[in-house]
Amino acid sequence: MNQTQILVIGRHPEILATVIRLVNNNPAWNATGCITDEEAMSTFDKQTFAMVLLGGGIEEPSEDKLCAYFTSRNPDIKIVQHYGGGSGLLSAEIYEALE
Numbered sequence: 001m002n003q004t005q006i007l008v009i010g011r012h013p014e015i016l017a018t019v020i021r022l023v024n025n026n027p028a029w030n031a032t033g034c035i036t037d038e039e040a041m042s043t044f045d046k047q048t049f050a051m052v053l054l055g056g057g058i059e060e061p062s063e064d065k066l067c068a069y070f071t072s073r074n075p076d077i078k079i080v081q082h083y084g085g086g087s088g089l090l091s092a093e094i095y096e097a098l099e
Contacts, residue, residue, distance in 0.1 A: 003030040004098065005048060009040045009066065010055030019055060019082070022090055029094065037062050041069050051078040051097055 006023055008031045010016035016033045023031035032047065034040040044052070052070055054063060063081075070077050078097040082090055 004028055004050045006031045006051045006053055006094070007040065007044055007047075007049045008033045008053045008055065009035075009037075009058060011035060011057035012055075015057075015084075016055060019053070019090065023053070023094070026091065026094075037066055040066060044070055044073065049074075049077065051080060051094065053094070054079065054081045056083045 006029055008016065008019050008023065010019060010033065013035060016035065020031040020033045023029050031053075032043060032049075034043050040052075052066075054066070058066070067079055070079060080093050080097045082093055
C-alpha cells in the first residue's frame with residue numbers, strides 16, 4: 001500500500017513531534033517534519049508530497065513564502081493550516097484536504 005506523504009512544518013519541536021506522531025498513527029499516511037523554511041523547501045524538492053500541513057507559530061511572511069514556493073513547484077499541492085485542537089480535528093483536516 002502506498003502511503004500518502006505529508007510534509008509537516010512547525011516552529012516548536014515538541015509540538016511538531018506530536019503532530020508527526022498523530023499523523024503517522026494512520027497507516028495510510030507518512031509525515032515528514034521540518035522546523036525551518038529552508039529545511040521545508042529542501043525536503044519538498046527531494047520527495048513527492050500530497051499535502052503540506054502548516055502548524056502554528058509560522059509567521060505570515062514565512063507562510064506566504066512557503067505557499068508560493070510549494071505551489072510554484074506543484075500547482076496541485078494541498079496546503080492545510082493546522083493550529084491545534086487534537087487528533088480528531090487533525091485527522092478531519094487531512095481527510096477533507098485529500099478528498
